[in-house]
Amino acid sequence: MTYPSRYIESAVNEISRLPGIGKKTALRMVLHLFNEPVENTMKLSQALLDMRTKINHCHLCKNISDGEECDICTNPKRNRELLCIVESARDVMAIEKTSQYPGLYYVLGGIISPVNGISPDDINIPGLIQRINNNEVKEIIMGLSPTMDGDTTIYYLSKKIREIKTHEELHITTMARGIPVGGELEFTDEITLGRSILNRNEVK
Amino acid sequence: MTYPSRYIESAVNEISRLPGIGKKTALRMVLHLFNEPVENTMKLSQALLDMRTKINHCHLCKNISDGEECDICTNPKRNRELLCIVESARDVMAIEKTSQYPGLYYVLGGIISPVNGISPDDINIPGLIQRINNNEVKEIIMGLSPTMDGDTTIYYLSKKIREIKTHEELHITTMARGIPVGGELEFTDEITLGRSILNRNEVK
Numbered sequence: 482m483t484y485p486s487r488y489i490e491s492a493v494n495e496i497s498r499l500p501g502i503g504k505k506t507a508l509r510m511v512l513h514l515f516n517e518p519v520e521n522t523m524k525l526s527q528a529l530l531d532m533r534t535k536i537n538h539c540h541l542c543k544n545i546s547d548g549e550e551c552d553i554c555t556n557p558k559r560n561r562e563l564l565c566i567v568e569s570a571r572d573v574m575a576i577e578k579t580s581q582y583p584g585l586y587y588v589l590g591g592i593i594s595p596v597n598g599i600s601p602d603d604i605n606i607p608g609l610i611q612r613i614n615n616n617e618v619k620e621i622i623m624g625l626s627p628t629m630d631g632d633t634t635i636y637y638l639s640k641k642i643r644e645i646k647t648h649e650e651l652h653i654t655t656m657a658r659g660i661p662v663g664g665e666l667e668f669t670d671e672i673t674l675g676r677s678i679l680n681r682n683e684v685k
Numbered sequence: 686m687t688y689p690s691r692y693i694e695s696a697v698n699e700i701s702r703l704p705g706i707g708k709k710t711a712l713r714m715v716l717h718l719f720n721e722p723v724e725n726t727m728k729l730s731q732a733l734l735d736m737r738t739k740i741n742h743c744h745l746c747k748n749i750s751d752g753e754e755c756d757i758c759t760n761p762k763r764n765r766e767l768l769c770i771v772e773s774a775r776d777v778m779a780i781e782k783t784s785q786y787p788g789l790y791y792v793l794g795g796i797i798s799p800v801n802g803i804s805p806d807d808i809n810i811p812g813l814i815q816r817i818n819n820n821e822v823k824e825i826i827m828g829l830s831p832t833m834d835g836d837t838t839i840y841y842l843s844k845k846i847r848e849i850k851t852h853e854e855l856h857i858t859t860m861a862r863g864i865p866v867g868g869e870l871e872f873t874d875e876i877t878l879g880r881s882i883l884n885r886n887e888v889k
Contacts, residue, residue, distance in 0.1 A: 482778065482782065483781055484778070485749040485750060485755060485756070485774055485778065486736075486750060488735045488736040491736070492733055492736035494732075496733075498725070499717055500714065500717050501713065508778075509705065511733075511736060512773075514703070514733065514736070515737060515740070515749070521699075521702070522737035523734065524699055525702075526730040526731075526734045527730075528695045529696055529700075529715075529729060530730045532690075532693055532695070532715060532718070532719065533719060536693065536719070545693060547690045570689055574686065574687070574688070574689065577687055
């Protein structure tokens with residue numbers, strides 16, 4: 482594609498680096514901004530810079546936060562006995578959206594993935610161990626995706642946690658795996674289907 | 686959605702103003718930038734600002750341009766007898782991509798649309814008339830979309846042009862309308878199909 486201006490070209494190139502955005506979509510976005518008042522582009526540009534440079538991480542749960550400690554960790558209504566371990570800040574948002582979880586979180590910032598060269602040293606494990614040594618925590622919920630990497634991470638973390646806490650001191654659980662709500666039994670893969678039979682729940 | 690930081694929220698809000706981008710996609714983009722080196726966000730932010738503040742319009746064809754006159758207008762190899770009238774800079778890019786058009790352009794910056802309240806006064810018509818008064822132009826190609834608004838604009842412009850130039854002095858043409866290449870005759874709408882019979886071409 483030949484662009485009528487190198488500024489258009491450079492903006493298209495930068496935007497199309499973002500996930501899920503191709504050159505055509507990027508060009509559409511750029512020309513949209515170009516036809517709007519200059520203030521809109523300034524606001525967008527500033528919002529991106531602020532987002533990247535002004536955000537902190539909560540020093541307790543490592544989640545994204547505006548201050549030293551995040552709103553969840555400082556909320557006196559949250560149950561401090563539950564700690565849900567998740568991969569990223571996005572997972573926290575997804576779980577928070579359900580309004581079903583009253584406890585606290587710990588954001589690993591990644592999961593162990595031998596294929597992608599991510600070892601246990603690359604994720605926030607020391608902070609997690611320190612957090613668990615706090616005697617308040619009674620249950621660890623492994624809020625990781627049910628994938629090969631997720632299961633590897635759950636296995637590794639469970640081993641680590643068991644080095645410092647016994648079964649009596651601390652429960653370790655994973656989120657339920659089964660047929661998604663609204664999903665068709667017929668089209669569910671056999672591993673999920675098999676598990677959902679083994680882990681069947683009593684109808685109350 | 687509750688965001689863990691107001692900076693994330695504000696960046697998501699600004700990005701989701703862009704066409705075709707919802708809050709979920711915007712959040713994905715924001716978190717992607719957040720996990721990348723700060724330089725990437727700075728480059729993106731600067732590229733957007735530059736694009737919006739440094740670009741000119743070519744004073745001849747009103748196309749987007751880095752300088753006073755665009756690369757197409759200043760190219761001595763372009764045929765100055767042909768002038769293609771288009772709605773926007775995007776249409777110029779689309780036609781240029783075909784490498785089939787040797788002439789010059791004129792960008793209206795919109796088309797007459799009574800439904801959307803765009804009248805002839807809202808588009809660059811005076812510049813066009815001035816351009817046509819230049820005796821070099823021998824043919825005007827109406828490169829406008831074959832829609833109601835496009836046809837209205839073509840009709841209006843033709844009338845205006847005929848006030849200053851006769852049929853002998855200046856040809857006015859539209860782009861061919863017919864079955865798209867690769868399209869199925871069976872699924873072509875009846876107006877297009879009817880026109881493509883009336884305007885049939887001899888097989889050479």
